[in-house]
Amino acid sequence: MVDVKLENIVKTFDGTTALKGISLHIKHKELFTLLGPSGCGKSTTLRIIAGLDYPDSGHIYFGDEEVTYLPSYQRGAVLVFQNYALWPHMTVFDNVAYGLKIRKVPKEEIKRKVEWALELVKLKGFENRYPTQLSGGQQQRVAIARALVVEPKVLLLDEPLSNLDAKLRLEMRSEIRRIQRELGITVIYVTHDQEEAMAISDRIAVMNVGTVEQVGTPRDIYERPKTEFVASFMGKTNVIPAKVVERNGDKVTVEFESFRLDGLHYTEKSDNVVLVIRPERIKFRPGENTVSLEGTVDLIEYYGFFTEVVGLFGETRIIARAISDKEIANLRPTQPVTFYIDRDDIIVLPKQNL
Amino acid sequence: MKVSKWSERLFGTPLPDPVVITSFLFPLLYLVAFLVIPVIVMLGTAFEYNGHLSLYWFRSIFGSSYYFNPHPSDYLVKTIEYGGKEVYHFYGWDFGVVLNSILVSISVMILTTLLGTFFAFIMARYDFPGKNIMRVLLFIPLLVTPFVNVVVVKKMFLPDGIINWIFYEHLHLFPKPIWIDGLVGVIIAQTITYYPIVYLNAYASFINIDPSLEEQAENLGSRGFHLFRTVTLPLALPGIASGAILVGIFSLEDLAAPIVFQGSAIAKKLMSYQIYSSFVSGFAVGNPQMAALALIMLTIALIMFLAVRWYVGLRQYAMLSKGGRWKPRVAKPKWWQALIIAFVAVPLLLITIFPQIGVVLLAFSKTWYGTWPSGFTLENMKAIVTQPDIEHVILNSVLYSTAAIVIIILLSLTASYASSRFKKAKLAPILDSLATIPIAVPGIVIAMSYFFFFSTVPPFKGSILDPTNLLYFFPGAALILAYSIRRLPFAARSISAGLQQVHVSLEEAAMNLGAGRWKALTSILLPLISLNLLGGAMLSFVYCMSETSVGITLGSINSTWYPITAKMRELIIGAVGSANLAAALGVFLMLVQITAIVIANIITKQRYSFIGLT
Numbered sequence: 001m002v003d004v005k006l007e008n009i010v011k012t013f014d015g016t017t018a019l020k021g022i023s024l025h026i027k028h029k030e031l032f033t034l035l036g037p038s039g040c041g042k043s044t045t046l047r048i049i050a051g052l053d054y055p056d057s058g059h060i061y062f063g064d065e066e067v068t069y070l071p072s073y074q075r076g077a078v079l080v081f082q083n084y085a086l087w088p089h090m091t092v093f094d095n096v097a098y099g100l101k102i103r104k105v106p107k108e109e110i111k112r113k114v115e116w117a118l119e120l121v122k123l124k125g126f127e128n129r130y131p132t133q134l135s136g137g138q139q140q141r142v143a144i145a146r147a148l149v150v151e152p153k154v155l156l157l158d159e160p161l162s163n164l165d166a167k168l169r170l171e172m173r174s175e176i177r178r179i180q181r182e183l184g185i186t187v188i189y190v191t192h193d194q195e196e197a198m199a200i201s202d203r204i205a206v207m208n209v210g211t212v213e214q215v216g217t218p219r220d221i222y223e224r225p226k227t228e229f230v231a232s233f234m235g236k237t238n239v240i241p242a243k244v245v246e247r248n249g250d251k252v253t254v255e256f257e258s259f260r261l262d263g264l265h266y267t268e269k270s271d272n273v274v275l276v277i278r279p280e281r282i283k284f285r286p287g288e289n290t291v292s293l294e295g296t297v298d299l300i301e302y303y304g305f306f307t308e309v310v311g312l313f314g315e316t317r318i319i320a321r322a323i324s325d326k327e328i329a330n331l332r333p334t335q336p337v338t339f340y341i342d343r344d345d346i347i348v349l350p351k352q353n354l
Numbered sequence: 355m356k357v358s359k360w361s362e363r364l365f366g367t368p369l370p371d372p373v374v375i376t377s378f379l380f381p382l383l384y385l386v387a388f389l390v391i392p393v394i395v396m397l398g399t400a401f402e403y404n405g406h407l408s409l410y411w412f413r414s415i416f417g418s419s420y421y422f423n424p425h426p427s428d429y430l431v432k433t434i435e436y437g438g439k440e441v442y443h444f445y446g447w448d449f450g451v452v453l454n455s456i457l458v459s460i461s462v463m464i465l466t467t468l469l470g471t472f473f474a475f476i477m478a479r480y481d482f483p484g485k486n487i488m489r490v491l492l493f494i495p496l497l498v499t500p501f502v503n504v505v506v507v508k509k510m511f512l513p514d515g516i517i518n519w520i521f522y523e524h525l526h527l528f529p530k531p532i533w534i535d536g537l538v539g540v541i542i543a544q545t546i547t548y549y550p551i552v553y554l555n556a557y558a559s560f561i562n563i564d565p566s567l568e569e570q571a572e573n574l575g576s577r578g579f580h581l582f583r584t585v586t587l588p589l590a591l592p593g594i595a596s597g598a599i600l601v602g603i604f605s606l607e608d609l610a611a612p613i614v615f616q617g618s619a620i621a622k623k624l625m626s627y628q629i630y631s632s633f634v635s636g637f638a639v640g641n642p643q644m645a646a647l648a649l650i651m652l653t654i655a656l657i658m659f660l661a662v663r664w665y666v667g668l669r670q671y672a673m674l675s676k677g678g679r680w681k682p683r684v685a686k687p688k689w690w691q692a693l694i695i696a697f698v699a700v701p702l703l704l705i706t707i708f709p710q711i712g713v714v715l716l717a718f719s720k721t722w723y724g725t726w727p728s729g730f731t732l733e734n735m736k737a738i739v740t741q742p743d744i745e746h747v748i749l750n751s752v753l754y755s756t757a758a759i760v761i762i763i764l765l766s767l768t769a770s771y772a773s774s775r776f777k778k779a780k781l782a783p784i785l786d787s788l789a790t791i792p793i794a795v796p797g798i799v800i801a802m803s804y805f806f807f808f809s810t811v812p813p814f815k816g817s818i819l820d821p822t823n824l825l826y827f828f829p830g831a832a833l834i835l836a837y838s839i840r841r842l843p844f845a846a847r848s849i850s851a852g853l854q855q856v857h858v859s860l861e862e863a864a865m866n867l868g869a870g871r872w873k874a875l876t877s878i879l880l881p882l883i884s885l886n887l888l889g890g891a892m893l894s895f896v897y898c899m900s901e902t903s904v905g906i907t908l909g910s911i912n913s914t915w916y917p918i919t920a921k922m923r924e925l926i927i928g929a930v931g932s933a934n935l936a937a938a939l940g941v942f943l944m945l946v947q948i949t950a951i952v953i954a955n956i957i958t959k960q961r962y963s964f965i966g967l968t
Contacts, residue, residue, distance in 0.1 A: 014778075052862050054368045071369060072865045085863035089881045098877075099867035150867060 002062055002153040002186055003028050004049065004077075009058035011044055018044045020210040021058070026154075026188060031180050033189045035197040036207035037233070042190045043082075045207070046156050049188060050079040062153055073102075078152035082159045084143040086131035092118070092142050093127040099150035117149040120179060137168045144176070148183065155180075157189045161196060173200055194234050198222060206230045228352040231276040238279065238318050241351060244271040254348065257314030261291045266348040273348050279308065281345040282320035284327045290340040293318070297337045300328070311337050365772075366779030373871040374772065378781050381769035384761075385788045388835050389795070392807035393652070396799075399806050400646040411646035415452065420623075421647075423450030428620060430538070433530065440530050441513045446537030448620050452650060455606055455625040458541055459654075462605040465545040467598045469702065470552025471590075476699055477553075478560035480687045488700075494707040496550045497947050498900040499940035500919050501926045504614040505933055506712030507543040509722060511535075516708070519725045536618040540611040546706045547611075548604055552597035559593030560586070565683045592666040599662040600793070603655045607796030609903055614926065625651045626903075629798045633805075633907040640805070640822075648802040652795060659794030710944065716937035734938035743913075744939070747921040754830055754917055755898035758837035759845075762894050763887065765789070765838065766846035771875070774853045775861075793843045797903025800836050804908060808832065821911055829908055829915040836904040841897050845890035852886025853879075885957060892950040900943050918943065 004026040011019040019041045026032040034042040047053045049060060051072030060068045067075055078099075086095055096117055100110045118124050121141035131139055140160060147155055160176065161169045177200055180187045191197050197204050198218040205215045206229070214226045225231035232239050244266065246253035253262040254273060266273065286292065295313035309320045309328055320339055322328045331337055361370040365378055403410035415421045426447035434443045449457060477489060510516050511534035518531040534542055563586065571585045609630050615621035622631065625647055632644045687695060716722055720729030737744050766789070772779070773786040808819040818828040819835075856879060864874035880887075905919035916924075918939055925936035 050866055052866065069369060071371075071870075072862070073868045073870055075866075077866075079863070079866050081859045081863055083857065083859055085857065085859035087860055087864075087878055087882075098864065098869075102868040102873065146863075146867070 004154055004186065004188065005059075005061040006045070006049070007059040007061075009045070009048060009055045009060070011041075011048065011053065011055050018210055019048075019055070022207075022210075022212055024205055024212065024215065026186060028186055029184050030202045031177070031187045031189060031200060033191060033197045033201040033204045034207055035191060035194060035204050035233075037192055039209070040207040041210045042192075042207050043158055046079065046158055046188060046190050049154070050077050050156050051075040052079070076150075076153040077156055078147040078150060078154070079156040079158060080140075080143045080147050080160055082162060084131075084139045084163075086139055086142055086146075088131055090130075091127065092123065092129050092131070092134070095131065095142055096146045096149050099146065103150065113149050114145075117145040120148065120182075121145045121175075136164055137172060140164065140172065141175075144179070148179070148185075152185070155185055155187045157187065159190055159192070161191070161193075169196070176200065198234075206233060208233075225276060225347065225349070228274050228276070228349050229354055231274075231347065231349060232354075236279060236319065238275070238277040240275040240277070240316055240318065242273050242275050242348075244273055244348075252348065257316055259293055259313065261343075261346065263289075263291075263343050264346050264348050265344075268350045270350040272351040274351050276347040276349060277318070277341055277345065279319045279321035280306075280323075281341060282318070283340045283342075284320070284322065284338070286340045287342060289343050291343060291346070293339045293341070295337060295339070297331050297333050297335050300331060300333060309337070311339055313339075364779060364781050366776030366782065371871055373875065374776065377768040377772035378776075378779070378785060381765045381772070381789065382781065382785055384765060385839070389788070389792065389800075389839050391811075392803035393795075393799070395807045395811060396645045396803035397649060399642045400649045402642065411643045412650075414643055415646055415650070419450060421451045422453065423448065424453070428536075434533075436513045436531075436533060439513065442528075442530050442532045444532065444534045444536070444538035445618065446541075446620055448537075448623060451623050451625055451628055451647070454537060454620075454623050455651070456654065458537055458544070458624065459602045459605040461541045462544045462548065463598045463602040465541070466549040466552045466601045467594060469545065469549040469706075470554075470597060471556045471594055473549075473553045473699065473703070474556035474560055476695060478557055479684060480691065480695065481684045482687055482692065482695055488703065491703055491707055492550060492553060494710050495546065497710055497944045498897070499710065499713050499937075499943055500900055500902045501610045501614060501922050502713045502716065502933065502937045502940040503547060503709035504543045504610050505926060505937075506709040506716065507546060508539060508614055509712070510705075510708060511539065511542065514724045516725055517705070536615065536620040537624075539615045539618070540608075540621055540624070543611040543614070544601075544605045544608055546709060547608075548601040549706065551601050551604070552594060555597030555600075556590060556594045559590035562593075563589045568683060596662050596666055599658050602658050603794055603796070606651060606655055607798055607903060609798065609906065613923065616927075626796065626798050629802055630903075630907060633801070634910075640809070645802060645806060648796075648799045652799045655794045655796055655799075656791075659791070713937050713940045713944070716934055717941045719934060721934075734934045735941065737935055738938055738942055741935075744921070744935070746914075747916045747918050748939075748942070750830065750915060751899050751918040754833045754837060755895050757834045758841065758898050759891050759895050761834070761838040762842055762845045763849075763891055765842055766849045766890065767887070770846055770850035770853050771879075774850055775858060789846045790843050792839050792841075795840075797836070797840055797901065798907065800840060801904045801907040804832055804836060804904075821908060827911065829911055832908045833901075833904060833917060836908065837898040837901055840901060840904070841894040844897055845894045848886050848890030848893065849883065852883035856882045888957060889954050892954050896947050896950045899946060 006022055006024040009019050009022040010017070022041070022045055034045055036042050044053065048055050051067070051070060054069055058068070059066055062077070090098070093114055096114045097110050100113060105113070114127070115124070118127065121144055123138060123141050123145065126134065126138065131142065134142065157176070161172055164172060173196060189200065201218055203215060203217055204221050206213045206221060208229045214221060214230045216224070221230060222234050225234060228239060231237055240256055242254040242256035244252045245255045245260070246262070250265055250267050251263050252266040253260060254264060254275065256275070261275070283290070293311070293313050295311045297309060298312040298317060299310040301308045301310070307322050307325065307328060309322060309331060311318050311320060318339060358368060358370055362368040365374050367374055400411055401407055401409070426449045428448040429445055430447055431442055431444045433440050448454065473492060477485070477492070511532065513531040513533045518528065522528040522531045567589065568581060568585055571581055576584060607626055609626050612621045612624050612627040613630075616627070621627070629644050629648055629651070632641055715727045717734050718730055718732070719727035720731050721727065738748070739745065769785055769789045773782045776782055805821055808814040808817070809822045814820060816823055818826050819831050821827050821832070860882070861874045861878055864878045865871065869877065899918065901917070902919045905917040906923045909915070909917045910920035910923065922936045922939050925932040
C-alpha cells in the first residue's frame with residue numbers, strides 16, 4: 001500500500017515562491033493528475049515527490065514513512081522525464097536494465113524483467129537499438145519501461161505526451177491508462193492539457209500560481225468547479241461577472257448588464273461574483289427551471305459536430321453550443337435570439353483576481 | 355539524512371553529499387593554495403620595507419627613469435649605416451620598463467586586431483579560389499615554437515633578410531633596406547605570433563551574426579562600408595575585443611621576443627624581461643622590487659581581463675535570433691576586392707606563416723647567415739633521438755605535462771561539474787572565476803610568486819618545492835603545479851562545454867532510478883563527455899609541452915630537470931649554430947601539436963578551436 005501525502009509543501013526559487021503550501025493525498029493505485037498552466041508549480045511538485053528537489057518546509061509521506069529529505073535514489077518514486085532523458089550511449093536494453101543493475105539483480109532475472117517491461121510497452125525486438133534510432137513515441141515507451149521495470153512505489157509522469165504528435169498522443173494516453181490498470185500502481189501525472197487530464201485521471205488537482213485550487217474527479221472538476229480559475233481553465237466556458245442583489249437563504253438573485261437572474265444557488269459572502277455557464281448547457285427553448293436571456297446573434301460558427309452561437313447581451317458575449325442544426329436553423333447574425341439556461345446549470349462563484 | 359542550510363547555501367544542495375562537496379572543495383582549495391596564496395605572499399613582499407607596510411618598492415619603480423620615463427629617449431626609426439649601406443633602422447622610443455610594456459602590448463593589440471579582423475572578414479564573407487588552402491594556412495601561425503619562430507622573424511627583417519630581398523632588391527618598393535630591431539622587432543614578432551587568436555575570435559563572430567540583421571539593414575538602404583560600420587562590426591566587436599585582450603595579455607607576459615631581441619638594449623626594458631632576468635642572474639632573486647614589478651604587471655593584465663569580461667557581458671545581444679533561414683552571407687569579391695585579396699592578404703599571409711616555415715628550414719640547415727639558410731643537414735633532427743641532453747629534456751617535459759594533465763582533468767571535471775550543476779551555490783561563481791582567471795595571470799608572475807611562496811611559507815620552505823633549497827629543490831614539482839594552474843582554463847573550457855551539452859535530466863534519471871551521485875557520474879556523465887575530456891586533455895598537454903615563462907625561470911635552475919623550453923632558451927642565447935638544434939626541438943613541438951590536433955579532429959569531429967576569454 002503506497003499512498004502519497006504532501007503536507008504544506010513550500011518551495012522558493014530565487015526569492016519567488018513556487019509552491020505556497022501544497023497539501024495533497026494521493027491514494028494507492030490511483031492515477032492522479034496535477035493540472036495547471038505553465039509556471040503553476042506542478043512540475044516542481046513532481047520533482048519534490050521524486051526527490052530531485054527538496055522543499056523549504058512541509059512533509060512528504062509514502063505510506064507511513066516520511067521521505068521529505070530522502071535522496072532520490074532511495075525513494076522509489078520513479079520519474080519519466082518530459083524529454084525522456086534516455087541515455088544516448090546505451091542501447092534500449094541497457095537503458096531499461098540500468099535500475100536493475102544498480103539494485104544488483106542477478107543477470108538472468110534482469111534479462112527476464114527487461115523483456116517483460118519491453119513487452120508491456122510493445123517494444124519487444126528493439127533491445128539493441130540506440131535511442132537516436134527510435135521515433136519519439138518509441139523513445140517515450142522506453143522511458144516508461146525503464147521506470148516500470150524497477151517496480152516503483154509511485155510512477156511519476158511529467159508531461160509525457162507533450163512531445164508527441166496529436167495522433168500518437170491519443171494512442172499513448174490509453175496505453176498509459178492500460179499499463180496503470182494492468183500493474184495496479186500509483187501514478188502521478190503532470191499535464192497542462194485539461195482534456196488529457198479528464199480522459200486519463202481518477203482524480204485531478206488543478207493548480208494555479210503555487211496553490212491547489214481544487215481536487216476532485218474529472219466530472220466534479222468540470223461540472224462543479226469551486227473557483228473561477230478552475231471553471232475557466234477546464235475548457236471553453238462562459239464566465240460572466242455579476243453582482244448579488246438579493247439573498248434568500250442559499251438562493252440569490254444576481255444582476256449583470258440589465259439582466260436579473262433569480263433562484264440561483266450561492267452561499268459565499270462576497271457579492272462580487274461570476275456566473276459560470278458551460279456553452280453546451282445553453283438551450284434555445286424554455287424548460288421547467290430555466291431563466292431566459294434575450295439578445296441578438298453576433299456570430300454563428302460551424303465546427304462540424306456542433307455549432308456555436310455567440311449571442312450579444314448588452315456588452316456581454318455568451319457562447320452557446322448546439323449539437324443539432326435544427327434548433328438553430330432560423331438564427332441569423334444581428335437577428336434577436338433567446339438563450340434558456342437551467343438554474344442548476346448556472347454556477348455562481350466569488351470573483352477572483354486572476 | 356539531515357538537511358542543512360549551510361550546505362544549501364554553499365553547495366546548492368540541502369543534503370551534504372560527499373561527491374558534491376569534493377567537487378567544490380578540491381578545485382577551490384587547490385586554486386587557493388597554488389594561485390591565490392602565492393600571489394598574496396608576493397603581495398606581502400612587495401608592500402613590505404624594513405618590516406613595515408610600505409609603498410617603498412613601488413615608489414622606487416615609479417621614481418626611477420629606468421622603469422618610468424614619460425620623456426622618451428631613443429628613436430622610432432632612423433637612417434643608419436649597415437655594412438656600407440644606408441638602412442632604415444626601426445628601434446623604438448624608450449619610455450622606461452613599465453610604459454614600454456604597456457605600449458608594446460597596446461601596439462600589438464592594435465596591429466593584431468587590424469590583421470585578424472581583416473583576414474576574418476575575408477574568410478567569413480568572400481568566396482574565392484584557394485580559400486580552403488588559405489584557411490589551412492591561417493592555422494600555421496598558431497603552432498607554438500618557443501623562441502625559434504622569433505629567431506626567424508628577426509632574420510626576416512634584417513637588412514639582408516628575406517623581406518628586403520623581396521621588397522627592396524626585387525620589387526624596389528622600399529627606397530632603402532629596412533632593419534626591424536628593438537621594441538619594434540618585439541612588436542612585429544608578437545603581432546605575427548598572436549594575430550591568429552584575433553582572427554579565430556573575429557571569424558567566429560562574423561559567422562555567428564544572423565544574416566537577416568545585415569539583410570534588413572541592406573533592405574533599408576545601407577551598403578558597403580556603412581553597413582559594415584553600423585551593423586556588422588558592432589555585432590562582431592565583443593568577439594574581436596576578447597581576442598584582442600587575450601593578445602594584449604600574451605604580449606605583456608611574452609618572454610620569447612624580448613629574449614631573442616635582447617641584443618638591442620631596449621628590448622630588455624620590458625617588465626617580463628626584467629623579472630625573468632632577475633631569475634637568471636640569480637643574485638637578484640628575492641628582490642622585493644621585482645615582486646612589486648610583477649604585481650604591477652598582474653594588475654594591468656587583470657584590469658584588461660575584467661574590462662573585457664564586463665564589456666562582453668554588456669553586449670550579449672549578438673545572438674538574438676528567431677530562427678528562419680540561416681544561410682551565411684558569402685559573396686564573390688568584386689574586382690577591386692579580388693585585387694586586395696591577391697596583393698595584400700596573400701602576401702601578408704605568406705609573411706606571417708614564414709616563421710614556422712623558417713623554423714623547419716633552420717632545423718634542416720647548418721647555418722643561416724644573410725637571406726637564406728645553407729648546408730642541408732639531418733643532424734639536428736637526429737639529435738632529438740640521439741643526443742642524451744635533448745632526449746632528456748623531452749622526457750622531462752612529457753613527464754611534467756602528463757602529470758599536470760592528470761591534475762588538470764581532475765580539477766576541470768570537478769570545477770565544471772560543481773559550477774554547472776549547482777549554479778545556486780554561493781561558491782559556484784567564485785569557483786567559476788577562479789578557474790578562468792589563470793588566463794589573465796602572466797606566467798612570469800606565477801613563477802615569481804611561487805618563488806616567494808615556496809621559499810618562505812611552511813611546510814614548503816625547505817622542501818623539494820623550495821627553489822632556494824639548492825640541494826633538494828625539484829623543479830619538476832613546481833613546474834607541474836604551475837602547468838596545472840596555467841593550462842587549467844583550456845581543459846575547463848572544453849569540459850564545461852561538454853557538460854552544457856548533457857542535459858541534467860540524464861543524471862537525474864539515473865539517480866531517480868536508484869543510482870547514487872557517484873554512480874550517476876561515472877556511468878552516465880563521464881561516458882557522455884569523454885570526447886570533450888580527451889580534447890581538453892590533448893589541448894592542455896600541447897600547451898604544457900610548450901609552456902615558456904615558468905619553464906625558463908623556475909624550470910631552468912637545475913639542468914638535470916630542464917623542460918624543453920628551458921633547453922631551447924639555453925640553445926638560443928648560447929653558441930653559434932645551436933639555434934639550429936633549438937629549431938629541431940621547435941619542429942618536434944610542431945609535430946606533437948599537429949598530431950594532437952589531427953587526433954582531436956578525427957575523434958571529436960570538431961574543428962580545432964583556440965581559446966577566447968569568454
